Amino acid sequence: MSTTEPAVELHGITKRFPGVVANHDIDIEVAAGTVHAIVGENGAGKSTLMKILYGMQRPDEGTIKVAGVEVALHSPSDAIARGIGMVHQHFMLADNLSVLENVVLGAERLHGIGGKARRRIEEISHQYGLGVEPDRLVEQLGVGARQRVEILKVLYRGAKILILDEPTAVLVPQEVEELFGNLRDLKREGLTVIFISHKLDEVLSVADTITVIRRGTTVDTVRPGDVTARQLAELMVGSELPVPELRESTVTDVPVLTMDGVTVRDATGRAVVDDVSLTIHEGEILGIAGVEGNGQAELVEAIMGMLPLDAGVVRLGDTDLTGMATRRRREAGIGFIPEDRHRHGLLLESPLWENRILGHQTRPPNVKGVLIDRQGARNDTERIVRDYDVRTPNIDVTAASLSGGNQQKLIVGREMSGDPKLLIAAHPTRGVDVGAQSAIWDHLRHARAEGLAVLLISADLDELIGMSDTLRVILRGRLVGEADPATITPDQLGSLMTGAGEGSAA
Amino acid sequence: MIEQEIRTPAPRTGDRERRRTRMLAVGGGIFIALILLRLITGESDITSSGTMGATLALAVPIGMAALGGMWSERSGVVNIGLEGMMTFGTWGAAFASYFSGNPWLGLLGGIVAGAVGGLLHAVATVTFGVDHIVSGVALNILAPGVTRYLSDLLFTDEKGGGATQSPPLPSFPTWSVPGVGKPLGSLEKHHWILISDLAGLVRGVLTNLSPITLLGILLVPVSYYLLWHTAFGLRLRSCGENPVAAESLGVKVYRMKYAAVVVSGALAGIGGVFLAMVASSNYQEGQVNGRGYIGLAAMIFGNWRPGMVAGGAGLFGYTDALQLRGGAGAVHAMLLLIGIGLLALAVWRGYRRRVVAAAVSAVVGAGVLVWFFLTDALPREIVTYSPHITTLLVLAFAAQRLRMPAADGMRYRRGGGH
Amino acid sequence: MIHRLFARSWTRTLVAAFVALVFSIAITSIVLSISGFNPPSTFQAMFEFGKEPDSIVNTLNKAAGYYLSALAVAVGFRMNLFNIGVDGQYRLAAMLAAAAGGAWSLPPVLHQLVIIVVAVLVGGLWAAVPALLKVTRGVSEVISTIMLNFIATGIIAYLLNPGRLAVQLGPNNIGTKTISRSGRVPGTPFPGTDLKLYSLLVIAILAGVGFWFMINRTRFGFDLRATGLSQSAAVASGVDARRMVVMAMVISGGIAGLIGMPQLLGESYTYSLNFPTGIGLTGIGIALLGRNGPVGIAFASLLWAFLDVSSQILDFNDIPKEIVAITQAAVLLSVVVVYEVVSRVGQRIDQRHVAAQLGEVAA
Amino acid sequence: AGCGGKKATTGGGGGDGKKTLKVGLAYDVGGRGDKSFNDAAYAGLQKVQQELKLDVKDLEAKEGESDNDKIQRLELLAKSGYNPVVAVGFVYATALGKVAPKYPNTKFAIVDDNTIQQPNVTDLLFAEQEGSYLVGAAAAKKSQTGSIGFVGGVQTPLIKKFEAGYVAGAKKINPKIKIQIKYISQPPDFSGFKDPAKGKTIAQGMYDQGADVVYVAAGLSGSGSLEAAASAKKWFIGVDSDQWQTASAAEKPYVMTSMLKRVDTAVFNFVKSVGDGTVQKGDVRFSLKNDGIDYATSNPSALGDMTTTLNDLKQQIISGKITPPEK
Ligand SMILES: Nc1ncnc2c1ncn2[C@@H]1O[C@H](COP(=O)(O)OP(=O)(O)OP(=O)(O)O)[C@@H](O)[C@H]1O
Ligand SMILES: Nc1ncnc2c1ncn2[C@@H]1O[C@H](COP(=O)(O)OP(=O)(O)OP(=O)(O)O)[C@@H](O)[C@H]1O
Ligand SMILES: [Mg+2]
Numbered sequence A: 001m002s003t004t005e006p007a008v009e010l011h012g013i014t015k016r017f018p019g020v021v022a023n024h025d026i027d028i029e030v031a032a033g034t035v036h037a038i039v040g041e042n043g044a045g046k047s048t049l050m051k052i053l054y055g056m057q058r059p060d061e062g063t064i065k066v067a068g069v070e071v072a073l074h075s076p077s078d079a080i081a082r083g084i085g086m087v088h089q090h091f092m093l094a095d096n097l098s099v100l101e102n103v104v105l106g107a108e109r110l111h112g113i114g115g116k117a118r119r120r121i122e123e124i125s126h127q128y129g130l131g132v133e134p135d136r137l138v139e140q141l142g143v144g145a146r147q148r149v150e151i152l153k154v155l156y157r158g159a160k161i162l163i164l165d166e167p168t169a170v171l172v173p174q175e176v177e178e179l180f181g182n183l184r185d186l187k188r189e190g191l192t193v194i195f196i197s198h199k200l201d202e203v204l205s206v207a208d209t210i211t212v213i214r215r216g217t218t219v220d221t222v223r224p225g226d227v228t229a230r231q232l233a234e235l236m237v238g239s240e241l242p243v244p245e246l247r248e249s250t251v252t253d254v255p256v257l258t259m260d261g262v263t264v265r266d267a268t269g270r271a272v273v274d275d276v277s278l279t280i281h282e283g284e285i286l287g288i289a290g291v292e293g294n295g296q297a298e299l300v301e302a303i304m305g306m307l308p309l310d311a312g313v314v315r316l317g318d319t320d321l322t323g324m325a326t327r328r329r330r331e332a333g334i335g336f337i338p339e340d341r342h343r344h345g346l347l348l349e350s351p352l353w354e355n356r357i358l359g360h361q362t363r364p365p366n367v368k369g370v371l372i373d374r375q376g377a378r379n380d381t382e383r384i385v386r387d388y389d390v391r392t393p394n395i396d397v398t399a400a401s402l403s404g405g406n407q408q409k410l411i412v413g414r415e416m417s418g419d420p421k422l423l424i425a426a427h428p429t430r431g432v433d434v435g436a437q438s439a440i441w442d443h444l445r446h447a448r449a450e451g452l453a454v455l456l457i458s459a460d461l462d463e464l465i466g467m468s469d470t471l472r473v474i475l476r477g478r479l480v481g482e483a484d485p486a487t488i489t490p491d492q493l494g495s496l497m498t499g500a501g502e503g504s505a506a
Numbered sequence B: 001m002i003e004q005e006i007r008t009p010a011p012r013t014g015d016r017e018r019r020r021t022r023m024l025a026v027g028g029g030i031f032i033a034l035i036l037l038r039l040i041t042g043e044s045d046i047t048s049s050g051t052m053g054a055t056l057a058l059a060v061p062i063g064m065a066a067l068g069g070m071w072s073e074r075s076g077v078v079n080i081g082l083e084g085m086m087t088f089g090t091w092g093a094a095f096a097s098y099f100s101g102n103p104w105l106g107l108l109g110g111i112v113a114g115a116v117g118g119l120l121h122a123v124a125t126v127t128f129g130v131d132h133i134v135s136g137v138a139l140n141i142l143a144p145g146v147t148r149y150l151s152d153l154l155f156t157d158e159k160g161g162g163a164t165q166s167p168p169l170p171s172f173p174t175w176s177v178p179g180v181g182k183p184l185g186s187l188e189k190h191h192w193i194l195i196s197d198l199a200g201l202v203r204g205v206l207t208n209l210s211p212i213t214l215l216g217i218l219l220v221p222v223s224y225y226l227l228w229h230t231a232f233g234l235r236l237r238s239c240g241e242n243p244v245a246a247e248s249l250g251v252k253v254y255r256m257k258y259a260a261v262v263v264s265g266a267l268a269g270i271g272g273v274f275l276a277m278v279a280s281s282n283y284q285e286g287q288v289n290g291r292g293y294i295g296l297a298a299m300i301f302g303n304w305r306p307g308m309v310a311g312g313a314g315l316f317g318y319t320d321a322l323q324l325r326g327g328a329g330a331v332h333a334m335l336l337l338i339g340i341g342l343l344a345l346a347v348w349r350g351y352r353r354r355v356v357a358a359a360v361s362a363v364v365g366a367g368v369l370v371w372f373f374l375t376d377a378l379p380r381e382i383v384t385y386s387p388h389i390t391t392l393l394v395l396a397f398a399a400q401r402l403r404m405p406a407a408d409g410m411r412y413r414r415g416g417g418h
Numbered sequence C: 001m002i003h004r005l006f007a008r009s010w011t012r013t014l015v016a017a018f019v020a021l022v023f024s025i026a027i028t029s030i031v032l033s034i035s036g037f038n039p040p041s042t043f044q045a046m047f048e049f050g051k052e053p054d055s056i057v058n059t060l061n062k063a064a065g066y067y068l069s070a071l072a073v074a075v076g077f078r079m080n081l082f083n084i085g086v087d088g089q090y091r092l093a094a095m096l097a098a099a100a101g102g103a104w105s106l107p108p109v110l111h112q113l114v115i116i117v118v119a120v121l122v123g124g125l126w127a128a129v130p131a132l133l134k135v136t137r138g139v140s141e142v143i144s145t146i147m148l149n150f151i152a153t154g155i156i157a158y159l160l161n162p163g164r165l166a167v168q169l170g171p172n173n174i175g176t177k178t179i180s181r182s183g184r185v186p187g188t189p190f191p192g193t194d195l196k197l198y199s200l201l202v203i204a205i206l207a208g209v210g211f212w213f214m215i216n217r218t219r220f221g222f223d224l225r226a227t228g229l230s231q232s233a234a235v236a237s238g239v240d241a242r243r244m245v246v247m248a249m250v251i252s253g254g255i256a257g258l259i260g261m262p263q264l265l266g267e268s269y270t271y272s273l274n275f276p277t278g279i280g281l282t283g284i285g286i287a288l289l290g291r292n293g294p295v296g297i298a299f300a301s302l303l304w305a306f307l308d309v310s311s312q313i314l315d316f317n318d319i320p321k322e323i324v325a326i327t328q329a330a331v332l333l334s335v336v337v338v339y340e341v342v343s344r345v346g347q348r349i350d351q352r353h354v355a356a357q358l359g360e361v362a363a
Numbered sequence D: 001a002g003c004g005g006k007k008a009t010t011g012g013g014g015g016d017g018k019k020t021l022k023v024g025l026a027y028d029v030g031g032r033g034d035k036s037f038n039d040a041a042y043a044g045l046q047k048v049q050q051e052l053k054l055d056v057k058d059l060e061a062k063e064g065e066s067d068n069d070k071i072q073r074l075e076l077l078a079k080s081g082y083n084p085v086v087a088v089g090f091v092y093a094t095a096l097g098k099v100a101p102k103y104p105n106t107k108f109a110i111v112d113d114n115t116i117q118q119p120n121v122t123d124l125l126f127a128e129q130e131g132s133y134l135v136g137a138a139a140a141k142k143s144q145t146g147s148i149g150f151v152g153g154v155q156t157p158l159i160k161k162f163e164a165g166y167v168a169g170a171k172k173i174n175p176k177i178k179i180q181i182k183y184i185s186q187p188p189d190f191s192g193f194k195d196p197a198k199g200k201t202i203a204q205g206m207y208d209q210g211a212d213v214v215y216v217a218a219g220l221s222g223s224g225s226l227e228a229a230a231s232a233k234k235w236f237i238g239v240d241s242d243q244w245q246t247a248s249a250a251e252k253p254y255v256m257t258s259m260l261k262r263v264d265t266a267v268f269n270f271v272k273s274v275g276d277g278t279v280q281k282g283d284v285r286f287s288l289k290n291d292g293i294d295y296a297t298s299n300p301s302a303l304g305d306m307t308t309t310l311n312d313l314k315q316q317i318i319s320g321k322i323t324p325p326e327k
């Protein structure tokens, strides 16, 4: 392999999905031994492009060259055989298998599935400082460790070209730093890294070259030294970026949600939410910062009544919610924007107006007595579609045929229509395009001004800092710190989240 | 297949060593309990070699179905069509062995016929993405129709054959481990504690074995080895846990699922061979008689792991053997064991501070004991179904630590991941 | 144009059903020709026989049981619950209802009502067992209902003994005491035959309408469907999964209790050794064939019953009538395969349509 | 109640009836090949075909079917000119009750039932308890262990009749005899008639626990029991037809005798009587008296000098001195 040849060349790649052209005439050249970043907003077509390069999807048009040779990739095996490895945006791990099994899967020919493979894994883990234990079950690992297992999987196969699709989305800044350290090591060993992200400061710090994709096509390729984050963002979006921020405080001293000593245990008796006490007032947005998997999800489910409490009390205003069923809690005035909209927020195969009913099955305008009020629900769905700018031809299409952002707007609209006193917003703008993002922030700000209390959970630290009146940090199920959103930086927050500086940081 | 909606956080999987010792302990514990029961009640059949032998004979077809189900579900394909595949197996065995006159070709015929059933299921579920249960149900409708249709065409003109049965089939030779039968038999007759019981167990398991029984027993560790200690097995299981991830690593998911479901059918087919050629001497319509479904139960009961699956089949086979051989008396004696077991469970639960569970166990246990002491025998009609009642009770009272493969029953499309 | 045609799910179902029927007729023909029979004349014989008045009545009567059975199964399926126990539920219910109806003499109307209510209650209660085992102990309903079918057989056999609930009906037959005239529902005459239509066919029709209404128009039905479509989303929306499991199983069992009623009150008046069995298992196939919808199931059960009834003539013509089982399985499998393909195409058309309407084709 | 037949060649004169006679037969579940009474009926039908040179048509039943299905089956035969028509099994009672009045010129017979009171219906009834009594006595005489067994296929009144006669016969010889009794399945689960695996397990269990003779009234499941007998080298008593005839060479020595229920004779005689015009309506009872019930003597070495005792008991039953119980 001559080093003058680019490691990967993609020419004129076009990929159509029913209803969407995900990639359109894309051209990219990746020089060998570099970190090449690809940026673009949600739905721009980055993942699709990478899946094409990894043989998971076939392009409709265009050519792929690896090390100067044109290739036809029919399956991941073809890509793997050419030294391409990919770490996917969503973890590709089998929870019930051990790390070892996950790593050797598909590459058993290299070192078998036994002791030799284990030694090899330990070797690689040591070489790149990944700290992976081969015999742990994956389900016992945290996100950071899973990420490292994914990287190890690729390295184990001796990949020379590494694709990392949004590897940092679930990592805190410190973990990101570690990852970047790893990447630099890899580069030094002569590997080529294709790195996808839309966190622009990260991209600028690690990449040698940056390609911007917008609406499925390449708009520009730049060097990090030549652009600022701001310029890059505008290239990406084609317009100005929205900024999450609150204006004047609307916080009152009327408590809406009060949690006192709330503890939730899993089947093994471990406290996943540990003695949590907090109060959210009318007009207040309380942000919870924390590395994923530290009890945020369980905290939310405890408030929603989806998990039983082991100890403690949850109150909404003067009403004691403890022991109340989820439905009663919703009726009492809790709105819920779930973290995973496909799993918890929508009936994908049902029309929009039925999705309007979901979660509000007992309240007008959706029902009359025990019967469903179809007309009422339909009319109100029309209203949501109008007020929240849900892009859809009509309300009879299935939720699955909407784009992610529009699905999210529908959910936000629905949850706001119940006149909630408290809104639980878990990652409300995750995977949503910029337009929808700023619309959702607007809605939150507006409702807050009218006295809504919001519990905001987000992995996007800018959003968390910009949108919260109060910030609490959760670590291993405990609230370990409090921060002032007016003064804290993402870096400081990140170190709180990893427990680097326990206690309060002003 | 059906999402577990009752949220119980995933159990921690213990390491292999611990699981193995636990299995041995449970097995030994049950055996000792049975000996005690024999002593108390005087029902010597409880641990006799005959009961053990019958247990084996009844457990093998169920165990084959269960093992087949495990193969299929480990690859993520729910197989409720085991019943139909076994039916194909019985017929295939009859067809091949009768027309060739060779029992071994009968074995081959049963395996092939079962595998064809598996192949159909695979085509429907894997290639066409049909709901697994639908396809399985269709197979269970198809199999009796096809076999009867074919029998009508092929067996009616043969002596002793008909639309519902084949002529008598050639049989397999049976083997006994030499030098075991006689001495153990005499030991057994003494009804000495433990020694006679062990003699019964060993003699039951080592004498008058048909090669299919041996094959069946052998297939348990073989399945374990193949699925847990080979690359093929790892790939296969990964399809049942996370097919998208498997595909992303170059595993040919469709191919693995096909392999698993076809093997599943072949195993069910062996169960069918056993029924047609070992447990009886001809193919008989309706011979499978729900054993495929019970195999499915044994598989779930066995937590999708070969050792436990075999244990589940064994438990069912044992209770069935006991009720068939001993009838009302022996099953009545079992009440004592169940009652005491439940009380023990209640104590343990009380100790773990699970008051409600403890109370339920205590009440049911006491009820069973009262029943035992107030009656001499159980109604025949109910005794017939004691294996089914036992299965239900064990499932209800044993701690629920079952974990099905994560992607079991999921429809998987190639390139479907995002 | 095409998207308009495919927009409605019933058109998709119709297309699927039609293609599947053609396909399964093709399969059946192939099997017949291979075994040396003439397919067209075979089908013609079946059709000729099937359209005789006797056969029509028998088909309709049989379809009533199949329909109720499939509805019972479908209630569970709609929320991903697999009630294989319909068979045991209806047999136990029919037996106890027959015993009650034979034992108590009541004025007309009340008598029939009591019998039916007993059946529904027994079916529902027996179905509650696996439901409770599932929600309290996590026992898979697939296993528990299979086991309970067997156990129900044991209980029926125990109770159906002279001296318990049975009397001798003939030298070799036993059954519950015959229900007196006040508890019977006379059949409806049908032109051209002495066979009578079960008047309680109406129960099946009412149950179908009720099922449709419950599923589509009530809050409970919404919760049920939501649970089936996405368990996790339903729970997050406030559906109580445990309660739904119990409710759905009990309703399913209640409907199962009705299965034996047209036959019991319209024809046999006793639960004897001769009472039809296995309807609960047939219902699974029919529910799947009818895609768990009340209309689809109606067509499916009529088709199934027609095939069952008209197959009698095959035996008479020395053609193995099991060919019908092959047809039934082929219909079932091909319907799902075809529906799968059709709905995938439909979904794709939908998405393209949405994108086109929004002018976002170039993403 | 139209006679509705298209080519109805119903009845006709008594004399030249033979030529137009077409014989129809409807089986109970299990159908042809059940090695039990369906098969026996078929044997009768074959004899009709061979000796009387008549057209025959036999139709099978489906498991779990309804009365309407049976009505249609009988009508199909009657309508198409089959006469006489034989319904095998009491399950046809209700159906026959509806069909017989519609075809007054067709002669019907039903096996094992006498609840239908119609001028054109003949009831073919069997005193199974009598034959069972004899084989029970034989078993008790043969037994050296003082322990014998009974395996029933499905616990129905019919099979309980076999049990009752057997038990009474055995007790007559040895009042203290131990009798193990077991049924394979419970109605309406009729799988007990076709589960040889269980038939084998049960018989094995009985032999293991000391029984040395087992009487098996379990249809096809009996073949499993016979295997168990052969491998335990103990005695087996068959049922319905002479199972010594159908047993394999290795198994023949262990078939002590069989309780014969001559459904074949009954069917043949009935058809013949229709041809002769001597058909009798109402109950036709088959018992030891008219050789409709008997025990097989095809394995004389097994029976030895026992036949004297058995024939003596047989005479006592025929003469009414002994009345074996039916339940
Ligand atoms: N398998 C598929 N079928 C249909 N449409 C798809 C499929 N995969 C992706 N799309 C569509 O293609 C477009 C590009 O998606 P892609 O996942 O490549 O975007 P992305 O740039 O990776 O976005 P993100 O930042 O959210 O990861 C989206 O509109 C998406 O809806
Ligand atoms: N495998 C797939 N099959 C069909 N449609 C798909 C598939 N994957 C994605 N889509 C389509 O992509 C859209 C959203 O999918 P996804 O959750 O991947 O978000 P996304 O493409 O990243 O979009 P966004 O970034 O706006 O959330 C949906 O409209 C869905 O129809
Ligand atoms: Mg995306």
Ligand SMILES: [Mg+2]
Pocket: A046, A047, A048, A089, A165
């Ligand atoms: Mg992406």
